[in-house]
Amino acid sequence: MRIHEHDSGESAAPERGREFGRLWAGRIGAAVAAYRGHYKELGIPEETSEGIARASYAALASWHPPLGAELESIAEGAGIAVAELSLLNSRTEILAAAPRPGEGECSTVVRPPAAGRPAVAFQTWDWHARLVPDAALWRYTPAPGRWVKTFTEPGMLAKIGINSAGLAVNFNILHHRADSAGGGVPVHAIARRVLDEAATVEEAVAVARSAPVSSSSAITVVATGSGRAEAASLEITPDGVAAIGVRPDGWLVRTNHLLDPGLARGELPSPASTTRARYGHLDGVLAGAGSPPGDLPGLARWLCGAAGADAPICVREDLTQPEAARWRTMLTVRLDPAGGTIEYWAGNPAEAAAAARAHRF
Structure with a gap:
């Protein structure tokens, strides 16, 4: 890509x-x-x-x-x-109108800043390579004195990004039994409006809850510039929106299954999904000793853990599957909302670690 x-x-x-x-x-x-x-x-x-x-x-x-x-x-x-x-x-x-749900995409790890400790906002973007040979990092000004930087596909309003208010936005797909072909507000447009307008978790939640949707996704936000360092993963479904807060250890892990107990009762599982394997891997890494490095190559290596290139967060295409069922990690990204920078590598975390460098936008 x-x-x-x-x-x-x-x-x-x-x-x-x-x-x-x-x-x-x-x-x-x-x-x-x-x-x-x-x-x-x-x-x-x-x-x-x-x-x-x-x-x-x-x-x-x-x-x-x-x-x-x-x-x-x-x-x-x-x-x-x-x-x-x-x-x-x-x-x-x-x-959401497909006869059966897909594998799912993306792994996210965030932690709000605290006591001199910088924020962490890391994500992989897993998708179909043939659909996105080219992608954009787009900076624009939604209002005077405010800017947004977002990674997105050609012609799409937004996806993953940061804004000048110190807010980071990560994006993961979910599947719920209430999903339908009803044609609700696009979840990518919700991410765009959060980037355009929100500075706090509360404001992001208000945007998400105002949108009538027909499909499910998680928008995970980290706020660093509002005077309140905080993070939450907003599980957006046609049955409602739940805000998942950070764990007692300060971390928040998001893959592609629902974490809110009420919404999880309506989860539409995919037998092929690796969501729990990826979540379990990240949970295990975070339970270990040590602090996360502050650069993308180091953070990617740290999150791969002892598994290295075999870590489940490094998704690779299964060439035995039809093209529509082939997924791979196309982007590894670290968002720095306080510093106003997106650090990225077009590839999986192991490849980002091996490169020992990253692009900055």
């Missing part, structure tokens, strides 16, 4: 979106075609994916008109209909 850095400077809506769409027009068109094929391979009829995309866009425009307009401006710049662009931004909502 090639990662391209883009800074929109002080450009405001709608020109910010048009510029981003123009810049990424070819890659956005390729992504729409790739996702159309992916949905079909998963057994989602084209009329279903298109219907969900239209409904999710309508839900977004009703929930938060400025983000609906942002999607329109990106589509205009890319020269495509907003309904096509919604096939990307509503991808989690469309995947």
Whole structure:
């Protein structure tokens, strides 16, 4: 995966979106075609994916008109209909219509700062390589005096990132029995609005609870600049939103299963999922002695633990599976919300550790 850095400077809506769409027009068109094929391979009829995309866009425009307009401006710049662009931004909502849930994606570890100890916000991003040959790190200003930096796919509003208020956002998919083809507000748009508006966990929770959704995801936030150092993982489902706080040891681990006891009763398990193996591995590493290094290569090596490159957080494609069922870790990232930096490596944690360096944005 090639990662391209883009800074929109002080450009405001709608020109910010048009510029981003123009810049990424070819890659956005390729992504729409790739996702159309992916949905079909998963057994989602084209009329279903298109219907969900239209409904999710309508839900977004009703929930938060400025983000609906942002999607329109990106589509205009890319020269495509907003309904096509919604096939990307509503991808989690469309995947909820698949006959069976996928493996799940991403492993996250966070810890808020305390007593001179810096915050930790680490994540892997596991996905299908053929769908995202190119990705973006995008800096933009949602309002005067405020900036956001986000890792995202071409044409998508946001995913993982930080803002100038000292907030970090991590993103993991979940599966709940209440998920449906109803076309609710895209969970990626919720992450975008949290980045645009929130400075505290309380504000992030308020954004999440205001959105009517049809699919489930966890948005894990670390707040460092609001005068209250805190972290929580927001389990967002059609049955409600639960905020999972840090453990007694100060850490919060998030993979792809529900942690809230009430919501977990409605969990839709996937037999192929490695979510508990990844969670158990990270739990074991954190239970050991030592402090986490403050750089991405060192932190990645530390979280791989004694398993090294065989750690379950280093997801590799199973070439015996059809392409739609092949996952791999495409990104390893450390968010530094206090320092305003995203440190990243296009690869799994073992590869990031072996590189002994990282890119900074």
